[in-house]
Amino acid sequence: MNWWNNWENNEYGKPGYGIWTFDEQLQIGGFQGYALVISSSILVAIVISVISCRIRKIPVTEIIIALSVLVPFSLMGASLFGKIGIKGYSHNIIDLIAFWEAGMAIHGGILFAAIGATPLAWYVSRKYKISILAILDSILPHILLSQAIGRWGNYFNHELMGPPMTELSGGSAEALSLSGFWRNLVLYGHGNFYIMHPYFLYESIGLGLAWALIIGAPYFVSLFSGPNKKYKDQFYINANDTFKSLFVWNKEWPHSYQGVWNEAFIDKINSEERIKYEENLNTYKTRWQKGKALYKANNPDNYIVLHSGVKTGAYLFLWNIVRVFLEVSKAEDSLFIKYDKPLSVTLISLTALAGLAIALLCQFVAPYVLRKTEYKYEKQYFYLSK
Numbered sequence: 001m002n003w004w005n006n007w008e009n010n011e012y013g014k015p016g017y018g019i020w021t022f023d024e025q026l027q028i029g030g031f032q033g034y035a036l037v038i039s040s041s042i043l044v045a046i047v048i049s050v051i052s053c054r055i056r057k058i059p060v061t062e063i064i065i066a067l068s069v070l071v072p073f074s075l076m077g078a079s080l081f082g083k084i085g086i087k088g089y090s091h092n093i094i095d096l097i098a099f100w101e102a103g104m105a106i107h108g109g110i111l112f113a114a115i116g117a118t119p120l121a122w123y124v125s126r127k128y129k130i131s132i133l134a135i136l137d138s139i140l141p142h143i144l145l146s147q148a149i150g151r152w153g154n155y156f157n158h159e160l161m162g163p164p165m166t167e168l169s170g171g172s173a174e175a176l177s178l179s180g181f182w183r184n185l186v187l188y189g190h191g192n193f194y195i196m197h198p199y200f201l202y203e204s205i206g207l208g209l210a211w212a213l214i215i216g217a218p219y220f221v222s223l224f225s226g227p228n229k230k231y232k233d234q235f236y237i238n239a240n241d242t243f244k245s246l247f248v249w250n251k252e253w254p255h256s257y258q259g260v261w262n263e264a265f266i267d268k269i270n271s272e273e274r275i276k277y278e279e280n281l282n283t284y285k286t287r288w289q290k291g292k293a294l295y296k297a298n299n300p301d302n303y304i305v306l307h308s309g310v311k312t313g314a315y316l317f318l319w320n321i322v323r324v325f326l327e328v329s330k331a332e333d334s335l336f337i338k339y340d341k342p343l344s345v346t347l348i349s350l351t352a353l354a355g356l357a358i359a360l361l362c363q364f365v366a367p368y369v370l371r372k373t374e375y376k377y378e379k380q381y382f383y384l385s386k
Contacts, residue, residue, distance in 0.1 A: 077112025
C-alpha cells in the first residue's frame with residue numbers, strides 16, 4: 001500500500017515525480033485531442049438543447065443567439081476556476097482564461113454562464129411568457145451529456161487520473177505491450193510503472209447515466225399516469241413515431257410520445273375548468289388555494305407530470321453526487337477547491353443538497369405558489385377571459 005500512502009501525501013502529483021508513457025497532448029486525426037473533444041462536447045449540448053427547446057415549443061432563435069454568447073463566456077469561467085488555484089501556474093489573465101489549454105473546472109463554467117444568462121433568460125421569459133425554469137429544463141440537463149463527452153478530453157492530457165490501480169512488474173516492456181488505451185494510463189515514477197485509475201472514465205459514465213436518468217424520467221412517469229394509460233382507446237404511444245419525431249420536424253406525429261402529450265395535455269384548454277376558475281377567483285383566501293385551483297384547472301385530468309424546474313434541480317443534484325464520490329479520493333491539485341479536500345467535498349455536497357431541494361420545491365410547492373396565467377410551464381396556462 002505504499003503507492004496509496006504516496007497518493008494521499010500527493011507524491012504522485014508533485015512536479016517531476018512521474019513521467020507519462022504517452023505525450024500529454026495526444027492528437028486525433030491531426031487535431032489536439034483535448035481541444036477536439038471539448039469542442040465536440042459543446043456542439044452536442046447545443047444541438048440537443050435546440051432540439052429540446054423546439055419540442056417544448058420554446059423559440060430557438062433567441063436560444064441559439066444566447067448560447068453563442070454564453071459558450072465562450074462559460075469556457076473562460078471554467079478555465080479561470082480550473083487554473084487560478086494551481087500552485088506555480090501563471091496568474092496572467094490571458095493564461096487563466098485560455099480555455100483551449102488543459103485545466104478546466106465546470107463549476108466555474110456554470111457560474112459564469114449563470115451570470116451571463118440571467119438577463120437573457122429574463123428577456124426571453126418576459127417576451128414570450130415562458131417560465132425561466134422551463135427554459136433551464138430544456139438546456140441544463142444536456143450539459144451532463146456534454147460533460148460526459150468532455151471528460152474524455154482529460155484522457156488525452158492526463159488531467160483527471162486517480163491513484164495507481166496496479167503496479168506493473170515487467171517494467172517498460174510490459175507497459176509498452178499494453179493496448180493504446182491502457183498505455184496512456186501508465187505513469188512511471190520511483191523506478192516503477194503504475195496503471196492509474198481512469199477517473200475521467202468513471203465520471204464520464206456517471207454523468208452519462210445521470211443524463212439518461214433525467215431524460216428518461218418523464219417517459220417512466222408516463223408508464224403509470226399518462227394519457228396512454230388513462231385513455232387507452234384514444235391515445236397510444238408508438239416507439240417508431242417517437243424516434244422519427246426527433247428528426248422530422250415538419251410533420252405531425254400524433255402517436256409519438258410528444259404527440260400524445262401535446263394533444264392530451266400541452267395543447268388542451270378546458271374551457272369549462274377555466275370558467276369555473278374565473279367564477280371562483282374571489283373566493284380563494286390564500287395564495288396556496290388560488291394556485292392549487294389554477295393548477296387543477298390547467299390539469300383537469302390530474303396527470304402526473306414533472307414540473308418545471310425539477311430537471312434543473314436534478315441536474316445539480318446528480319452532477320454533484322457523481323463529483324463528491326470521486327472528490328474524496330482525488331489528488332490535492334485536482335480538487336474543486338485546490339489543496340483543501342474537506343472544504344471541497346463540503347461545498348460539492350451542499351450544492352448537491354441544494355439541487356435536491358430545488359427539485360422537490362419545484363415538484364411539490366412551486367406549482368401552487370408561483371404559477372401565473374398566460375405563462376408556459378409544463379404547458380401554456382390559459383388566458384383569463386376577463
